[in-house]
Amino acid sequence: MALLEVNNLCISFGGLRAVDDFHLTIEKGQLYGLIGPNGAGKTTVFNLLTGVYAPNEGRIILDGQDITGHKTIEINQDGIARTFQNIRLFSQMPVIDNVKAALENQYSYSLFDSLTHLGKYRRVEKEITERSMDLLKVFDLDRFAETLASNLPYGQQRKLEIARAMATNPKLLLLDEPAAGMNPNETAELMKTIELIRDKFGITILLIEHDMKLVSGICERLTVLNFGRVLCEGPTKEVLSNPEVIKAYLGDE
Amino acid sequence: MTEKILKAMTPKRKNALNGKSPVMTYLVVLAAYAVLELCIKTGIMSSHLQGLLVPMVYYAIVAVGLNICVGILGELSLGHAGFMCIGAFGSAVFSLLTDGVLPDGLRFLLAFLIGVALATLFGFLIGIPVLRLNGDYLAIVTLAFGEIIKNLLNALYLGIDENGLHASLSNQMALGLSPDGKMLINGAMGVSGTPHDANFTISMVVLLIALFLAQNLVHSKHGRAIMAIRDNRIAAESIGINIVRYKMQAFTISAAIAGAAGVLFSHNISTLQASSQYFGYNVSIMILVYVVLGGIGNLRGSVIAASILYLLPELLRGLNKYRMLIYSIVLIAVMIFNWAPAAITWRENLAAKFRAGRNGRKENA
Numbered sequence: 063m064a065l066l067e068v069n070n071l072c073i074s075f076g077g078l079r080a081v082d083d084f085h086l087t088i089e090k091g092q093l094y095g096l097i098g099p100n101g102a103g104k105t106t107v108f109n110l111l112t113g114v115y116a117p118n119e120g121r122i123i124l125d126g127q128d129i130t131g132h133k134t135i136e137i138n139q140d141g142i143a144r145t146f147q148n149i150r151l152f153s154q155m156p157v158i159d160n161v162k163a164a165l166e167n168q169y170s171y172s173l174f175d176s177l178t179h180l181g182k183y184r185r186v187e188k189e190i191t192e193r194s195m196d197l198l199k200v201f202d203l204d205r206f207a208e209t210l211a212s213n214l215p216y217g218q219q220r221k222l223e224i225a226r227a228m229a230t231n232p233k234l235l236l237l238d239e240p241a242a243g244m245n246p247n248e249t250a251e252l253m254k255t256i257e258l259i260r261d262k263f264g265i266t267i268l269l270i271e272h273d274m275k276l277v278s279g280i281c282e283r284l285t286v287l288n289f290g291r292v293l294c295e296g297p298t299k300e301v302l303s304n305p306e307v308i309k310a311y312l313g314d315e
Numbered sequence: 316m317t318e319k320i321l322k323a324m325t326p327k328r329k330n331a332l333n334g335k336s337p338v339m340t341y342l343v344v345l346a347a348y349a350v351l352e353l354c355i356k357t358g359i360m361s362s363h364l365q366g367l368l369v370p371m372v373y374y375a376i377v378a379v380g381l382n383i384c385v386g387i388l389g390e391l392s393l394g395h396a397g398f399m400c401i402g403a404f405g406s407a408v409f410s411l412l413t414d415g416v417l418p419d420g421l422r423f424l425l426a427f428l429i430g431v432a433l434a435t436l437f438g439f440l441i442g443i444p445v446l447r448l449n450g451d452y453l454a455i456v457t458l459a460f461g462e463i464i465k466n467l468l469n470a471l472y473l474g475i476d477e478n479g480l481h482a483s484l485s486n487q488m489a490l491g492l493s494p495d496g497k498m499l500i501n502g503a504m505g506v507s508g509t510p511h512d513a514n515f516t517i518s519m520v521v522l523l524i525a526l527f528l529a530q531n532l533v534h535s536k537h538g539r540a541i542m543a544i545r546d547n548r549i550a551a552e553s554i555g556i557n558i559v560r561y562k563m564q565a566f567t568i569s570a571a572i573a574g575a576a577g578v579l580f581s582h583n584i585s586t587l588q589a590s591s592q593y594f595g596y597n598v599s600i601m602i603l604v605y606v607v608l609g610g611i612g613n614l615r616g617s618v619i620a621a622s623i624l625y626l627l628p629e630l631l632r633g634l635n636k637y638r639m640l641i642y643s644i645v646l647i648a649v650m651i652f653n654w655a656p657a658a659i660t661w662r663e664n665l666a667a668k669f670r671a672g673r674n675g676r677k678e679n680a
Binding site: 112134135138139143144146150151152153154155159160162163164166167169170171173175176177178179183186187190226227229230 | 527528531532534535536537538539540542543545546547549550551552553554555556557564568612
């Protein structure tokens with residue numbers, strides 16, 4: 063059974079049908095790409111999948127469970143985590159606290175314990191710190207643990223955002239233009255990171271990207287979106303050589 | 316040696332906010348307490364100045380409370396004088412009722428808990444509508460609630476006799492108290508005869524407790540969630556943080572601490588009135604000035620700023636009309652010292668030099 067199945071997804075803003083009859087099937091463990099020209103509706107699809115918008119029509123089924131219409135917080139507990147096109151870190155908090163904050167729903171102690179540092183505080187905080195450091199090590203961010211997130215170099219900020227999303231233990235990770243604004247070296251490093259987390263955590267990844275080198279380098283399958291509709295889908299090589307796709311990107315001769 | 320002990324006591328990770336260590340904050344407060352207490356005991360301090368100490372401390376406490384709202388939660392509240400007002404009146408009424416019934420210590424302890432509990436309750440209730448808003452709108456609505464609380468208490472008549480409690484919003488006569496009844500809140504005349512239970516030592520203990528709770532909060536799961544909301548609401552939501560719940564928690568804790576300051580207020584003054592002078596929006600703004608000048612999110616800074624800025628205009632009373640002029644110049648100077656980039660660089664250089672000097676001395680020794 064597919065991990066994510068989206069059928070007939072539609073949303074309109076006023077008279078504009080931003081996403082129309084969108085469908086998507088992602089198998090477990092796949093690295094899937096969502097591409098398309100600017101304004102095609104890719105980020106809107108992400109916002110629909112993560113509950114930022116409720117769809118007018120259609121169904122979203124994650125791992126056999128219907129999650130259509132769930133709110134953002136519930137979606138995270140359902141098992142979808144995401145990063146943002148314009149980085150959204152907790153910029154005035156240290157790097158490690160960004161990850162710790164994402165462990166929110168996996169560890170608990172009472173507000174009283176928080177205020178007095180009694181009870182379960184010490185034991186649970188120790189676990190949280192260990193988990194966070196382990197995760198930072200995977201992303202090679204452990205040496206920045208105490209740095210304010212806003213002081214990280216750009217490429218590292220992108221990585222931290224992925225680390226933070228991974229901390230919520232998702233089944234499906236959504237990456238919105240992870241390579242945006244990166245130089246070729248940073249992009250190469252990012253590609254390694256994405257493959258690493260896929261292999262290490264056995265996670266399924268859906269990413270939006272414009273950098274064709276990254277897309278053709280790591281994505282196994284693609285869906286191309288144009289004017290809110292699916293233009294075509296299939297294995298990466300086939301899709302990228304499809305004349306329709308080339309036309310959508312480069313226009314007619 | 317002490318340095319070593321301190322190092323062992325201090326958590327490795329310093330305060331996320333401005334790199335202040337929590338233990339240092341307690342030490343600063345304790346040192347200030349020791350010095351001031353010594354001045355009182357040796358008779359160096361004038362009685363006028365002694366009378367200013369308790370207010371200084373309760374303004375420091377309310378500044379710590381407001382800093383949780385402004386610095387940690389990142390929402391501007393202009394209604395904290397209102398929460399202080401609730402704490403003050405609630406505890407004063409309780410103390411009046413039980414004066415002579417309960418032993419002094421127990422009475423004050425219970426009055427304190429009741430004042431804080433009432434402020435907490437109102438913080439929670441007002442938080443429900445207010446925290447749906449953001450930014451300027453939230454500030455305006457908190458300001459309105461602060462004024463409503465003050466004006467309601469200003470118009471409230473409350474008395475007790477053998478038939479129980481009587482309340483009215485029109486006048487004293489409308490209460491219909493029996494001749495041996497007792498007035499508790501006399502409208503704009505307020506509450507008089509509250510026992511003088513608060514003193515400098517108790518206030519300092521409350522300040523330390525407030526600091527303890529606030530600093531612990533910053534270094535906890537709940538504090539991280541609250542700060543995550545402050546830094547980026549959308550991202551916080553995306554990792555499953557319950558925005559409403561944590562905002563309510565921060566706001567309520569903040570109101571509770573303001574209520575604690577209110578209890579000290581009412582037990583340090585002979586006649587408690589819900590006047591603008593004590594609980595108006597200008598007081599809320601004054602507290603905000605303490606928080607901003609002490610550094611938003613910097614709890615120790617709030618205490619220091621509140622102490623200095625409260626004492627300053629009082630100490631300058633002799634200068635009469637130049638008083639507020641000097642006060643404003645000091646405000647501007649502190650602002651520049653705290654926030655101007657050039658001043659920050661200068662401070663950092665100075666700190667580096669100081670550190671280098673200390674290390675040099677250590678090597679020589």
